Amino acid sequence: MNERDSFSSKLGIIAAAAGSAIGLGNIWKFPYMAGENGGGAFIVVYLLATILIGYPLIYTEFAIGRNARSNALDAFSKVTKNKKFNIVGYLAVGTVFLVATFYAMIAGWVIYYFFLSLTGGLYDVQAGMNLPDHFTMVFDTMNTHVIWPLLGAIVAIASTGFINFSGIKDGVEKYSKILMPLLFVIFIVLIGYSTTLDGFKEAVTFLFKPDFSALTTRTVISAIGQAFFSLSLGMGLLATYGSYVPKSENIRTISRQVVIADTIIALFSGLLIFPAVFTYGGSPAAGPSLIFKALPQVFSQMPGGRWFGALFFLLVIVASVTSMISIFEIIITCLVEKMNFNRHKATLVVVAAVLVGTIINILGEGPWSSFTIGGMTIFGLLDYATNNITIPLTGALTAIVATWFWKYIKMEKELTSDGVYKSTAEGPFFFGLLKWVVPPMILVLILTSL
Ligand code: PHE
Numbered sequence: 285m286n287e288r289d290s291f292s293s294k295l296g297i298i299a300a301a302a303g304s305a306i307g308l309g310n311i312w313k314f315p316y317m318a319g320e321n322g323g324g325a326f327i328v329v330y331l332l333a334t335i336l337i338g339y340p341l342i343y344t345e346f347a348i349g350r351n352a353r354s355n356a357l358d359a360f361s362k363v364t365k366n367k368k369f370n371i372v373g374y375l376a377v378g379t380v381f382l383v384a385t386f387y388a389m390i391a392g393w394v395i396y397y398f399f400l401s402l403t404g405g406l407y408d409v410q411a412g413m414n415l416p417d418h419f420t421m422v423f424d425t426m427n428t429h430v431i432w433p434l435l436g437a438i439v440a441i442a443s444t445g446f447i448n449f450s451g452i453k454d455g456v457e458k459y460s461k462i463l464m465p466l467l468f469v470i471f472i473v474l475i476g477y478s479t480t481l482d483g484f485k486e487a488v489t490f491l492f493k494p495d496f497s498a499l500t501t502r503t504v505i506s507a508i509g510q511a512f513f514s515l516s517l518g519m520g521l522l523a524t525y526g527s528y529v530p531k532s533e534n535i536r537t538i539s540r541q542v543v544i545a546d547t548i549i550a551l552f553s554g555l556l557i558f559p560a561v562f563t564y565g566g567s568p569a570a571g572p573s574l575i576f577k578a579l580p581q582v583f584s585q586m587p588g589g590r591w592f593g594a595l596f597f598l599l600v601i602v603a604s605v606t607s608m609i610s611i612f613e614i615i616i617t618c619l620v621e622k623m624n625f626n627r628h629k630a631t632l633v634v635v636a637a638v639l640v641g642t643i644i645n646i647l648g649e650g651p652w653s654s655f656t657i658g659g660m661t662i663f664g665l666l667d668y669a670t671n672n673i674t675i676p677l678t679g680a681l682t683a684i685v686a687t688w689f690w691k692y693i694k695m696e697k698e699l700t701s702d703g704v705y706k707s708t709a710e711g712p713f714f715f716g717l718l719k720w721v722v723p724p725m726i727l728v729l730i731l732t733s734l
Pocket of ligand 1: 304305306307308309310380383513514515516517519521607608610611
């Protein structure tokens with residue numbers, strides 16, 4: 285594998301990058317984080333973090349990747365010609381591996397819910413039980429019966445590995461181009477239905493009327509971490525995909541489109557889930573189980589809901605798999621280039637390692653759930669530590685490396701097509717922000733929120 289694979293078209297790059305960005309982070313994580321952190325105020329911080337920090341950092345990481353033309357572990361040191369900065373790559377790839385282990389578990393839950401909705405079993409409510417209690421019971425039962433989440437996770441991991449086997453052009457790019465538009469269409473249909481629910485207005489108020497008195501440093505760092513997680517930032521993905529982007533593409537344009545698509549889908553997910561919470565009851569702060577408890581209430585009431593439910597979970601599976609492909613790809617590219625593995629061997633190693641990590645998470649939610657650290661299960665701890673510590677930290681380090689150790693003009697040339705320098709109004713603004721404001725702010729937030 286001396287000849288590096290590459291994306292074949294602009295559309296393909298956008299589909300793959302958006303496919304990576306749009307995933308459980310938008311549909312599963314964003315609503316529950318917003319719900320736990322009081323709604324509107326969290327969303328305002330999230331949007332600011334996305335536009336002011338996420339966007340410039342995306343194109344920065346992308347540019348680093350394209351310039352380095354290497355795996356994420358080496359990209360930062362290659363660009364700056366300073367071996368020390370390997371640390372950023374190792375932090376990023378270490379984080380993404382931890383993310384993979386719980387990501388696959390959640391994807392497994394979704395697969396289980398897909399089948400349960402398809403067969404109708406999800407909606408067999410015992411006489412006398414109210415809907416929130418019923419769906420809480422279904423969720424808890426799933427976790428105690430390790431076998432269902434395990435089978436779900438195996439399906440998720442195996443199908444992802446299958447696509448990675450085929451490489452960038454014929455795997456990642458081909459499938460993303462088909463699956464991402466489909467996701468958009470299904471979303472529109474379901475939101476149309478949500479607008480007819482009684483709780484729709486209350487949901488809109490909850491999501492868009494900020495109560496800033498609820499803001500703490502913890503909320504702020506959570507929102508930043510969530511913005512990065514959702515954009516696949518600070519985990520080596522953009523560095524990796526950037527290394528497969530042809531020189532002719534303008535990285536700023538691509539980054540802008542990814543940010544827009546990702547943000548729309550996150551807000552859509554909020555609009556899909558909260559009307560259900562406010563119409564049928566249940567807590568917006570239910571945590572990671574939110575979409576599994578809230579949405580099925582809608583499906584159980586709407587005509588043909590069982591099929592819509594199945595369609596919805598299918599959509600989430602699609603979104604998760606296009607993200608998991610990208611997560612696997614980061615590590616695969618590292619193994620291929622650092623260890624000289626061929627793509628097939630690298631894929632198998634990643635599949636096996638992620639499976640082991642996932643099983644630990646699954647047990648942690650089931651039989652080992654009384655084992656907690658700081659009140660958190662294994663998955664809770666990984667989710668918290670990556671979201672609030674390592675992801676923002678890698679983002680801050682990326683900003684530092686790019687703005688202090690890589691020349692402005694070199695970065696600007698890497699951002700445009702074919703290395704032609706074009707001056708832009710936003711260039712110096714964001715560069716200044718990433719150089720002077722973002723790193724100290726993130727470091728202070730991480731420390732004070734601990
Ligand atoms: N951004 C993806 C999501 O929102 C998750 C992801 C993380 C993808 C890291 C790639 C790398 O679900």
